[in-house]
Amino acid sequence: MRRIMEAGRLCLGLLASGRGSNFDAIMTAIIRRELNATMAVVISDNRDAAVLQKAKVHNVKNRFVNPRDFNSKSEYEQHLVELLQAESVDVVVLAGYMRIVGSVLLDAYQDRVVNIHPSLLPSFMGLHAQRQAVEYGVKYSGCTVHLVDEGMDTGPIIMQAVVSVAQDDDEDSLATRILVEEHKIYWRCLQLLAEGRIYLEGRRIFIC
């Protein structure tokens, strides 16, 4: 069993493509001192992402990085790694980052890239997980915080939360209720990392 990281204040870098509601929830936990972390930088691949504005409000460094400015995904990610390392980031937080993370970023931050996905993985990997859940007809869905590996939404699971699906739920109503749970569990997982309590054995995570 291998400890992911020693206890200590986390230095977070957050990658997001959209509104950044999980950024808000994490910032709130930091401000309340429930999460022992610093938000060092927010990076978005979307110039118009609301998360960049939110970062400014919190006086958090924020960068738009246009993937089209690079010749390859590797070069793009190499630039991300440089930005993250320049801020001494030790954990990369994906929050609605709409790209599959490649080997350059994963190699630089092995077992230090975390993501949240709006389903009870391994059900409903990929895009539109809430819509998938409604269309499949499950009675429970939820969200999953996991370490990121080479697959899409396949990495080791740190924490999950369950949300019941009502039979009149549509994609939006379910997404709204799942988001409430996302905001509760994401920063808690980060705090477990900060407390040095997360261990990995094979693909299973143990909290000790």
Added chain:
Amino acid sequence: MRRIMEAGRLCLGLLASGRGSNFDAIMTAIIRRELNATMAVVISDNRDAAVLQKAKVHNVKNRFVNPRDFNSKSEYEQHLVELLQAESVDVVVLAGYMRIVGSVLLDAYQDRVVNIHPSLLPSFMGLHAQRQAVEYGVKYSGCTVHLVDEGMDTGPIIMQAVVSVAQDDDEDSLATRILVEEHKIYWRCLQLLAEGRIYLEGRRIFIC
């Protein structure tokens, strides 16, 4: 939206390969008059299945049908259909029946074959669902009652129950806790059928 069946006393036929713990739970609900049904016949593909003995104890007709006595799966299932129809069975209950149901049985009992699976489908279809869940490292699993279609564990979901997975759970301890929930939800789904409250729209089930 199509109603699966009108309200009325169910006439059940149960197919099982093993111990038949779900048979016990269903019989208990019938005896307590919580489930408006008659158990007309229990059929097993396994001569030594404990469920056949349990059926005898309850004075329920019971049959061992050896699939090897038939030239094809179709002929085997045609025989099952004849046995079930001879008892006026209107709903076929799979309870640890270790075979994939084929088109002969499904055509004779369209949307009237129900199964229970020890995971939160669509996660962990197929064999050893509890082991799959432990090895994957999910934090929640459970069980699913569903209508049977041509796929393996892919049919429309009637009801699910959630079970948390402890980090010291193994396949057996998780299976034991899931089984408790199976015994609670399977007969309830059958009672919803008996009440004529289950409707199908596409692959989604609505309880009205």
